[in-house]
Amino acid sequence: MDKARRFSAVLALLVLAASIASPLSFEETGERLSRLAAALTGAEGYDPEAASFWFDPEYASFLEDVARRTPENATVAVLVPESPDLYFYQAVYRLAPRRVVGPGRRGEAGFVAAYGPSIGQAPDGQPVTHGRLETR
Amino acid sequence: MSLPPLWAALAGVLLGLGVATLCGWTIGRMFMAGLTGREKFAWSFAIGLMVQALALLVVVAVGARPTTAALLGIEAGIGIAALLAGILRRRAAPGWFPAGRKFDALAFALAAVAGAAWALFLLTAIADAPWATDFFAVWGYKAKIVYGAGSVPRRLFADPALDFAHPEYPLLVPLSLSALGVAAGRWNEPALALFYPACALATLLALWGFLARRVSRPAGALAAALSALCFFLYRPSNVGTAEIPFALAAVLAAVAASDFVLEASAGETARLAAAALFAASVKQEGALLSVLLAAAVWGKLRTTEARRARNGALALVLPVALHGLLQVVLRGHRPSRDFDLALLSPGRWGELPARFGTALARLLSADVLPASVPLLAIVVLLIATERGAVDWLLGVLALQLLGYVAAFTLSAYGPAYAVDAAFSRIATTLFPALTLVLAARLMSSEPAWAHQTSPPAGMSDSGESSGESARRAPRLHGVGTTGNSRNEKGP
Numbered sequence: 001m002d003k004a005r006r007f008s009a010v011l012a013l014l015v016l017a018a019s020i021a022s023p024l025s026f027e028e029t030g031e032r033l034s035r036l037a038a039a040l041t042g043a044e045g046y047d048p049e050a051a052s053f054w055f056d057p058e059y060a061s062f063l064e065d066v067a068r069r070t071p072e073n074a075t076v077a078v079l080v081p082e083s084p085d086l087y088f089y090q091a092v093y094r095l096a097p098r099r100v101v102g103p104g105r106r107g108e109a110g111f112v113a114a115y116g117p118s119i120g121q122a123p124d125g126q127p128v129t130h131g132r133l134e135t136r
Numbered sequence: 137m138s139l140p141p142l143w144a145a146l147a148g149v150l151l152g153l154g155v156a157t158l159c160g161w162t163i164g165r166m167f168m169a170g171l172t173g174r175e176k177f178a179w180s181f182a183i184g185l186m187v188q189a190l191a192l193l194v195v196v197a198v199g200a201r202p203t204t205a206a207l208l209g210i211e212a213g214i215g216i217a218a219l220l221a222g223i224l225r226r227r228a229a230p231g232w233f234p235a236g237r238k239f240d241a242l243a244f245a246l247a248a249v250a251g252a253a254w255a256l257f258l259l260t261a262i263a264d265a266p267w268a269t270d271f272f273a274v275w276g277y278k279a280k281i282v283y284g285a286g287s288v289p290r291r292l293f294a295d296p297a298l299d300f301a302h303p304e305y306p307l308l309v310p311l312s313l314s315a316l317g318v319a320a321g322r323w324n325e326p327a328l329a330l331f332y333p334a335c336a337l338a339t340l341l342a343l344w345g346f347l348a349r350r351v352s353r354p355a356g357a358l359a360a361a362l363s364a365l366c367f368f369l370y371r372p373s374n375v376g377t378a379e380i381p382f383a384l385a386a387v388l389a390a391v392a393a394s395d396f397v398l399e400a401s402a403g404e405t406a407r408l409a410a411a412a413l414f415a416a417s418v419k420q421e422g423a424l425l426s427v428l429l430a431a432a433v434w435g436k437l438r439t440t441e442a443r444r445a446r447n448g449a450l451a452l453v454l455p456v457a458l459h460g461l462l463q464v465v466l467r468g469h470r471p472s473r474d475f476d477l478a479l480l481s482p483g484r485w486g487e488l489p490a491r492f493g494t495a496l497a498r499l500l501s502a503d504v505l506p507a508s509v510p511l512l513a514i515v516v517l518l519i520a521t522e523r524g525a526v527d528w529l530l531g532v533l534a535l536q537l538l539g540y541v542a543a544f545t546l547s548a549y550g551p552a553y554a555v556d557a558a559f560s561r562i563a564t565t566l567f568p569a570l571t572l573v574l575a576a577r578l579m580s581s582e583p584a585w586a587h588q589t590s591p592p593a594g595m596s597d598s599g600e601s602s603g604e605s606a607r608r609a610p611r612l613h614g615v616g617t618t619g620n621s622r623n624e625k626g627p
Contacts, residue, residue: 005520005521008516008520009516009517009520009578012513012514012516012517013517013574013578016362016510016513016514016574019507019513020362020365020366020367020368020510021253022367023367023368024256024367024371029260032259032263032372033260035263036259036262036263039140039142039262039263039326040140040142041140042139042140042141048264048265049265051264051265052264052265052266052267052272054267072284085269085273086269086272089269089273089300090272092272092277092300093271093272093273093277093280096280096284097280097281097284097289099291099298101297102297108297
């Protein structure tokens with residue numbers, strides 16, 4: 001009986017360990033380690049933020065350009081695709097400490113930044129990378 | 137040839153983490169007597185994070201721009217003051233000697249597994265900038281606002297346009313990230329990600345040290361290995377959020393409560409209070425965990441030691457109340473947008489059973505069934521092993537999970553949505569605390585010399601001088617399946 005219980009416990013422990021370790025992807029881990037090596041050696045082309053713009057790599061340069069052209073104490077309304085919600089959250093994060101609001105609060109903003117398909121909603125804006133920036 | 141910028145940023149963040157831990161040690165040493173060096177590191181780290189966040193708040197409160205020198209200078213000042221206070225009030229604190237340094241192949245092998253898994257997490261965490269949605273919308277956003285503005289702007293709490301950032305959430309994680317950015321002198325996201333492996337390391341060391349002291353060295357190493365292997369928790373998608381710091385908070389609260397139940401000196405009581413404050417400062421769930429632990433401590437001790445029961449419960453509850461009060465003062469009363477509290481009005485009580493049922497059904501189909509293999513393994517482990525030293529934590533953890541289901545019942549977005557969005561993520565943060573129970577049941581054996589009244593010369597692994605007066609800490613013995621102590625009950 002003791003042996004059976006001990007065997008069951010050890011087996012359950014091994015199954016548990018294997019189950020909780022299962023999200024580890026060797027392929028993804030290998031890619032991450034390659035990126036880390038590139039970061040630590042200063043390899044050309046390494047972009048630490050690339051992974052966070054997986055949904056639209058061009059969006060990063062739009063936000064960078066808007067950040068360059070707006071003061072840090074400004075309120076910026078961003079007109080970006082609704083899905084995925086990372087479009088909006090990347091904007092509020094990358095443009096911080098600026099106050100970033102959605103289209104519903106456009107009236108409170110000193111700047112309106114329209115990206116990609118939303119460019120038409122800021123027809124009077126100056127062109128910026130992949131978008132337009134309207135000063136109000 | 138200059139080094140790539142990541143090196144300098146990593147060095148700066150490491151400096152910030154190191155100074156915080158040192159500062160935490162100067163305070164924690166007043167109530168860490170008798171702990172292993174591993175536990176002391178974990179407690180010093182957690183206390184240091186709270187002090188570092190406080191130092192940042194002090195800098196911005198006086199209207200100064202946070203700089204590396206100002207922040208680290210305040211921390212150094214606090215550390216020196218704490219050291220002096222510790223020297224002045226130093227008394228012959230009872231020390232004790234945990235397990236000796238005798239080589240234990242199983243413990244060594246398990247520790248190697250834990251170390252390898254942690255190292256993998258460390259490397260993958262800093263390979264990319266954090267990319268979790270909650271990092272951009274909540275934790276990293278607030279941190280970057282504080283870092284960039286050099287203040288804690290009122291709008292973080294009062295601006296309806298920023299409701300998405302959850303003004304009601306505790307601020308320790310954002311303030312820690314801001315402070316590390318200030319300490320490093322730059323906002324470098326991959327370097328800031330070091331915060332998360334540091335939290336993971338503290339968690340593993342707290343588990344390892346506590347069980348090595350209270351149960352057996354293999355038990356400690358097993359808990360650390362199991363936790364480190366939990367890649368549902370320690371994975372890049374959780375870097376930048378509050379889940380990994382909360383896992384540390386849950387473990388510290390659990391071990392502090394377990395220590396308190398066994399022996400309540402001023403040190404144990406202070407650690408309870410520190411753990412409760414840390415847990416409440418990291419996530420809202422920390423307040424619930426502290427209250428549940430308070431109820432459990434009170435329940436366990438009330439019949440035999442009523443005064444100690446009350447003191448323990450108060451040590452857990454008062455810091456949570458204090459933290460809640462500070463939050464209200466800072467941001468005013470802002471009900472969470474996540475919950476529809478109108479459901480608690482008597483006229484709508486009738487809706488609650490159906491909503492609870494919806495949450496439970498969704499939980500079973502979306503979370504329990506997909507996780508049936510590890511859950512079944514846990515059940516088999518509990519059945520195949522006999523009563524363990526810290527089994528009482530199981531009830532607390534189960535009630536914590538039930539509390540999540542109850543909270544989802546009140547979700548403003550519907551119970552099913554809340555379960556899908558959050559349950560598995562927040563439930564996983566309790567896994568390291570669960571390993572305390574599992575490892576204590578599996579490996580409660582201890583070496584024969586452990587029954588000596590003092591350790592063999594030079595066998596302290598706590599780093600304490602073997603010349604100090606010593607007493608043994610009560611060790612907890614479950615009746616495990618692999619041990620040689622089947623007939624031992626204790627303490």
